[in-house]
Amino acid sequence: MSTIQGKVTLLSAGPGDLDLLTLRAAKALAAADILLVDDLANADIVTLAPHARVIRVGKRGGCKSTPQAFIQRLMQRYARKGLHVVRVKGGDALLFGRAGEEIAALREAHVPVDIVNGVSSGFAAAAGLGISLTHRDHCQGVTFVTAHMQDHGEPDWAALAATGTTLAIYMGMSRIASIAASLLDALPASTPAAVVQNAGSSQERRLVTTLERLAIDATAAGLGSPAVILVGGAIGESAEFLALAESAEGLAHAA
Amino acid sequence: MSTIQGKVTLLSAGPGDLDLLTLRAAKALAAADILLVDDLANADIVTLAPHARVIRVGKRGGCKSTPQAFIQRLMQRYARKGLHVVRVKGGDALLFGRAGEEIAALREAHVPVDIVNGVSSGFAAAAGLGISLTHRDHCQGVTFVTAHMQDHGEPDWAALAATGTTLAIYMGMSRIASIAASLLDALPASTPAAVVQNAGSSQERRLVTTLERLAIDATAAGLGSPAVILVGGAIGESAEFLALAESAEGLAHAA
Known part of the structure; x- marks a missing residue:
């Protein structure tokens, strides 16, 4: 493990309109170094993360555009470089978003995880x-x-x-x-x-x-x-x- | 009915910390003339509504501090004066908050209602x-x-x-x-x-x-x-x- 500690924020993008994001989510986006964006989230969310490198990792309705294991490796790799990775999920991240698997993998890799709730x-x-x-x-x-x-x-x-x-x-x-x-x-x-x-x-x-x-x-x-x-x-x-x-x-x- | 049209916003205050409010909720609070605050919401929420007259209408756990009918009359009265009434509810207003009854009463009184979601x-x-x-x-x-x-x-x-x-x-x-x-x-x-x-x-x-x-x-x-x-x-x-x-x-x- 690197001595520089980054982290991952699992961020709930809400259902659509950007003003349904929480204030906490807006703050996390503004501070993001890396943005991993789901295709269920509003595409304009990247405008709230002006400093972030944006990586699109959507997989809508069962079609496997980006394998889950690859997403998890990406998050770990950037967090270990000391970067603040924001993983954007549509709705609330803790409802039907595979957050459970991502949290478990990050925990196993000793990467700190924040969760920011949203509107499902x-x-x-x-x-x-x-x-x-x-x-x-x-x-x-x-x-x-x-x-x-x-x-x-x-x-x-x-x-x-x-x-x-x-x-x-x-x-x-x-x-x-x-x-x-x-x-x-x-x-x-x-x-x-x-x-x-x-x-x-x-x-x-x-x-x-x-x-x-x-x-x-x-x-x-x-x-x-x-x-x-x-x-x-x-x-x-x-x-x-x-x-x-x-x-x-x-x-x-x-x- | 008055010719000046006010409105009521049923606003979800989220679970506690103010930064779990949505951006839309913060905007509605900033524009509020009248704030009706539940005691399940964070008391500091009034700081986000600097122009509003604040009325506390909590009723925690079944004890009837403010009768529902009175709250409904208050909302209608102020909205009919052309004011923007923001009714704050803890969590998401549409889960266990009697929003159903309040919406029905406002609809019957021809008062426009906005709903702003939040984090339950x-x-x-x-x-x-x-x-x-x-x-x-x-x-x-x-x-x-x-x-x-x-x-x-x-x-x-x-x-x-x-x-x-x-x-x-x-x-x-x-x-x-x-x-x-x-x-x-x-x-x-x-x-x-x-x-x-x-x-x-x-x-x-x-x-x-x-x-x-x-x-x-x-x-x-x-x-x-x-x-x-x-x-x-x-x-x-x-x-x-x-x-x-x-x-x-x-x-x-x-x-």
Whole structure:
């Protein structure tokens, strides 16, 4: 080991717009020597790190553009040179970002690690919809779950539905029809559901519907990754859902 | 309605340290005319709102210091005067903060509402422990759940345990023994568990243990509210837990 001690900051870039970064994240970026940037983070984040050498290491949706082992070697190499390496991750680094493996590898290599939290896209999606994730009339919590599992299996949708929590499903757009079908085995067809693509960014697109119509409406609207799928009674509090329910009722009365 | 249009910003103060606020939150605070501050937010947040009249409206742990209806009337009254009201909430406003009711009331009163996301204390707790909330070797997600339910009942701990997700339990310290007992009916005694009090602030205190010892160790350590209780395999990746497991193994070998 070198006697000059660098460090790695695992930095949460938030869901999109740069002003959703924390003040602490902005400080760390300003002090960065090396910036490793994920492709789920806003590309303009490099403007906040004027002194840093920028290395792009994205791997979107399972395609292996930069192997994890290589990223880890890069971080260690630069930190051992005494440099401040900032590893940027979309959303909050501690949710679905392989931070666990990176922390373990850095710890094993005796490289100090800082973690800077951020806003995960599920929270930004709720903000876009104007809802609480946990409206107490509807649920006692929220579950953030990835549809993209390590062993390519499926999460236990019945068990997740049985909790009664709002479900915030990440990386689920490529299999939205099968997810909706599984959830329909456990939840009423009228359960409010939503898709928020590019939550928290200027490209945000939202769809509010029912679980029964989720897959068909999302496909018709042309929504795709990156997006968060939300399912549960709390989504029914959004103005968009209330308008939908009202117009459905109006149509039913008119018929 | 007045012709001068004000607005209300529901602003997430994050878990503690002011530099965990987002840049957007700092801008909203700087522009605030009226600041309604929860007692779960860092009291120093008022320094970021130099032009605002500050009104304290906290109600910690169920004790009714300021009735919700009164807070809602205050927000509406000031917004109708054309003022920018910033309603500060600890953590992220959309998780366990009654934002749902406040948004609905403001919508009904035709008062525009902005929502500014933030870092919830469960994420800060994970950062303190140096773990991912969703290490893919252990789980497919994380469930944020409140132990403090509207009807004073208990969440369905068996159903929550059955998801296999990491559990991040908010407002659970006053009944930590009964929560642990319920979870022990569904999870192994050796399941890693942690308590992080004042996560993300300079007063942060952490305890890492097993589910079996959770209540007794938390009591012995004198940990109390506000704190997040974390339960699940992912917590076992923390350096503190690994050291604990190693020393237990060492003791077992020595015996």
